[in-house]
Amino acid sequence: MGALLLALVFVASLAGFCALSLAMDRHSEDVFGRGSTPGPWRRWLQLGGAALLCVSLGASLQAAGSGIGWVLWLGALTVAALATVGLLGYAPRRFHWIASAAAAVALLGLLACLLLAA
Structure with a gap:
């Protein structure tokens, strides 16, 4: 479950x-x-972007706790922002497909985390 949450942190930040x-x-x-x-x-x-960033924060705090979770989230935000800038600069025509895929994976990951937690 920890690896799923860590992946959700990055994918939700990117989306x-x-x-x-x-x-x-x-x-x-x-x-x-x-x-x-x-x-x-x-x-x-x-x-939607603000909600996905909140999902990312929640997954980060759930994965690493309140002490390290904030640092993990800020690191994921940094990497996701750099990836977004790179995609806009080097693959703008594929950007919306990658963004849609990231949003779909983030929502599926959130659903999986909710089902596994129950």
Whole structure:
């Protein structure tokens, strides 16, 4: 269960940062083409990104406790932010597919953690 939680920390952080970056006009244009903005999806992307970062925090605190969990979470945020920047810079056309896959894996991991804890 510990390895599943650690994977969930990173994947949820990555999916959260991807959602937050797609909520910005500039990054949305980089990924979907010129003139493309998130429009009505902006608020949902922001809420989803924030929720995924909260899931990441919860998994981090559950995996490592309240002392080390915060440090683990900040490290995962750093790595996920660097991965998001790298994806936007080097693979912008594949960005939304990777972001969708990360979100799906994060939600499946959360479901698995909840089922294993019960």
